[in-house]
Amino acid sequence: TTYPNDINRLNAPFLTMFESLIPPNEEKVKQKQLLTVLEKLVSKEYPEARLFLYGSCANSFGFSKSDIDVCLAMELQNVDKSDILLKLADIFESNNLQNVQALTRARVPIVKLMDPVTGISCDICINNVLAVVNTKLLRDYAQIDVRLRQLVFIVKHWAKSRQVNETYHGTLSSYAYVLMCIHFLQQRRPAILPCLQGMETTYFANVDNVECAYFDQVEKLHNYGSRNGESIAQLVWAFFHYWAYCHDYANDVISVRTGRTLSTTMIKYLVRCSKRAKDWTRRVGNDRHLICIEDPFEVSHDLGRVVDKFSIRVLREEFERAAQIMHYDSNPCVTLFEPY
Numbered sequence: 627t628t629y630p631n632d633i634n635r636l637n638a639p640f641l642t643m644f645e646s647l648i649p650p651n652e653e654k655v656k657q658k659q660l661l662t663v664l665e666k667l668v669s670k671e672y673p674e675a676r677l678f679l680y681g682s683c684a685n686s687f688g689f690s691k692s693d694i695d696v697c698l699a700m701e702l703q704n705v706d707k708s709d710i711l712l713k714l715a716d717i718f719e720s721n722n723l724q725n726v727q728a729l730t731r732a733r734v735p736i737v738k739l740m741d742p743v744t745g746i747s748c749d750i751c752i753n754n755v756l757a758v759v760n761t762k763l764l765r766d767y768a769q770i771d772v773r774l775r776q777l778v779f780i781v782k783h784w785a786k787s788r789q790v791n792e793t794y795h796g797t798l799s800s801y802a803y804v805l806m807c808i809h810f811l812q813q814r815r816p817a818i819l820p821c822l823q824g825m826e827t828t829y830f831a832n833v834d835n836v837e838c839a840y841f842d843q844v845e846k847l848h849n850y851g852s853r854n855g856e857s858i859a860q861l862v863w864a865f866f867h868y869w870a871y872c873h874d875y876a877n878d879v880i881s882v883r884t885g886r887t888l889s890t891t892m893i894k895y896l897v898r899c900s901k902r903a904k905d906w907t908r909r910v911g912n913d914r915h916l917i918c919i920e921d922p923f924e925v926s927h928d929l930g931r932v933v934d935k936f937s938i939r940v941l942r943e944e945f946e947r948a949a950q951i952m953h954y955d956s957n958p959c960v961t962l963f964e965p966y
């Protein structure tokens with residue numbers, strides 16, 4: 627990799643930016659407080675139900691002042707999820723929570739609300755246990771090397787500023803960007819992150835017939851990336867360089883699960899042997915292989931499925947723009963994040 631000579635001048639401003647985006651401790655306290663309030667309200671109606679935080683408020687990649695994602699785990703015996711969501715909406719509304727709304731027809735049905743005491747908004751879904759488990763995987767990766775958290779914050783901040791973090795417009799979710807960053811750090815030589823799912827199993831969960839197994843004793847991996855001395859400025863430069871000029875969009879699948887890049891050709895082959903990957907076949911058939919990001923546990927789930935032939939151009943142009951700025955601009959810490 628050939629960074630510009632003076633790339634390290636950007637370390638200090640990138641780190642300052644990272645620090646300014648991290649939620650302060652009192653915000654975390656308020657989130658827990660709200661969770662306790664919700665738990666009390668829910669348990670009056672459903673005593674066995676449990677609430678879990680997931681998404682960016684729990685995976686350590688959350689910005690200050692973001693909404694929180696809550697998963698309600700309970701056994702459903704012939705009860706409709708929609709009915710429960712409507713019931714919950716009733717309970718919340720009559721207990722002074724604001725902007726309560728049940729979205730029963732969404733891809734992931736939820737009830738939304740805002741707590742006037744803490745000012746926090748939240749989305750509550752039911753039994754999305756896989757999301758709770760992948761949240762833990764992301765949080766565990768973040769504890770191995772601080773550069774992952776720094777890189778993700780900068781990439782997410784860039785994606786939000788440039789409006790390429792909007793799945794309803796065909797660009798990528800925050801979750802997809804985190805997987806891209808983990809994959810990228812797994813590929814550095816020497817590697818900065820290991821492949822936890824390729825190591826001894828110390829954590830196991832079977833969720834909706836998906837086996838989730840990986841090495842979660844990450845405190846033992848604190849020095850893992852220390853043989854690689856790349857700075858955050860160098861990594862941001864290389865990340866955008868990779869997505870602008872090195873990634874084979876038509877043939878490569880990003881796979882954090884294997885710590886490697888898989889080929890779509892190989893996946894087509896695997897499809898013939900397994901039913902699991904059937905969603906990918908359809909995509910291969912439709913030639914909609916525009917960017918492929920494998921979910922670490924739900925391997926038939928492609929986080930790039932939202933991308934279409936228009937938004938892929940937007941995305942790739944933004945990666946190229948970012949790469950050019952990192953290479954040539956005199957003030958990338960400003961230009962990179964200029965609102966679209």
Ligand code: GTP
Pocket residue numbers: 680681682683685687688689692695756757758760761799800801929
């Ligand atoms: P921000 O809210 O943008 O800060 O990030 P987030 O990580 O909370 O992302 P988001 O609210 O979009 O997603 C919440 C969680 O849902 C993710 O962190 C994943 O754990 C889980 N998830 C599983 N599959 C998907 C998927 O296909 N798309 C998205 N967006 N999330 C998924």
Ligand code: MG
Pocket residue numbers: 681682683693694695
């Ligand atoms: Mg979220």
